[in-house]
């Protein structure tokens with residue numbers, strides 16, 4: 294299984310980027326080939342119908358569509374913002390939805406995420422699922438949300454809590470083998 298993985302977060306020290314690296318290692322151990330994309334490369338300007346009418350899809354969206362197109366599965370690690378999808382990720386997915394047929398149609402997709410809050414992305418995942426399933430992505434039934442992310446990683450980017458590492462590993466293994 295060839296997985297394209299990216300974080301729906303932009304900052305260099307992002308906990309979601311850290312989580313994504315751990316998930317990618319788990320997926321590779323489970324036999325998947327994983328490419329980690331830098332979300333900065335796939336962030337187009339704000340969606341504007343006039344821009345689309347004049348120049349079509351932006352290069353960042355075309356690049357993301359190309360990655361989605363060749364992947365057997367997609368892994369997204371995203372925080373929630375105000376109990377919903379972070380704006381840059383929603384914007385990137387809105388642009389992706391303008392390519393028809395939907396490039397996410399039938400693609401196995403796993404949502405994971407880290408937040409500094411206490412409820413580990415539950416509402417963000419619910420919102421993200423709606424947007425992804427509207428584009429016919431095959432969103433995996435389970436997801437993994439890490440709460441209290443600011444205290445959850447060691448300085449070298451490993452989980453502080455072995456139980457969290459095991460939980461993520463089990464989900465990734467299931468996704469790679471069952472999706």
Ligand SMILES: Cc1cc2nc3c(=O)[nH]c(=O)nc-3n(C[C@H](O)[C@H](O)[C@H](O)COP(=O)(O)O)c2cc1C
Nearest residue numbers: 302307308309310372373374375376408409410411
């Ligand atoms: C605009 C904004 C909204 C946020 N909303 C939530 C939220 O709804 N739930 C939550 O647990 N954390 C929320 N946070 C805190 C994020 O979980 C935290 O900033 C996290 O580190 C972001 O992910 P990153 O480390 O990958 O950048 C919010 C942060 C920002 C900047």
